[in-house]
Amino acid sequence: KQTLIDQVERLKQSEREYELKVQELMGRNTQLKTEVADSSSKGTETQQKIIGHLEGRIAELTRELRDTQKDNLHLKERNSDLKESNIELKESISELRKTNSDLRDSNSQTSEKFTEL
Numbered sequence: 001k002q003t004l005i006d007q008v009e010r011l012k013q014s015e016r017e018y019e020l021k022v023q024e025l026m027g028r029n030t031q032l033k034t035e036v037a038d039s040s041s042k043g044t045e046t047q048q049k050i051i052g053h054l055e056g057r058i059a060e061l062t063r064e065l066r067d068t069q070k071d072n073l074h075l076k077e078r079n080s081d082l083k084e085s086n087i088e089l090k091e092s093i094s095e096l097r098k099t100n101s102d103l104r105d106s107n108s109q110t111s112e113k114f115t116e117l
Contacts, residue, residue, distance in 0.1 A: 004079045011072040018065040022058060029054040 032054065036047035 004075055004082065008072060008075045008079065011068055011075060015065060015068045015072065018061055018068060022061045022065065025054060025058050025061065029058065 029051070032050055033047075036050060
């Protein structure tokens with residue numbers, strides 16, 4: 001259970017890191033677009049390569065972020081399932097303890113009857 005919670009927390013942290021990276025890259029992309037536009041002497045080809053590379057990287061990080069969010073959701077669902085299972089197990093243990101107590105009482109009574117005989 002704690003491992004799942006730790007995994008969820010790591011996924012949340014990864015999600016925050018990816019969001020920051022995406023924002024940083026988007027800002028850098030905007031900055032580079034401006035720089036490239038200002039220095040038209042460097043040519044359109046270089047500009048397109050830089051923009052294409054950055055847009056590709058942003059798309060890649062966005063996919064990774066979505067995957068992380070999906071994993072996080074699955075882990076939350078699994079954690080919920082485990083909590084339900086844990087409750088059921090606790091109830092079963094409680095029932096078994098009661099049955100054990102009842103059997104001990106019965107055994108004690110039977111033992112007393114044998115002693116009387």
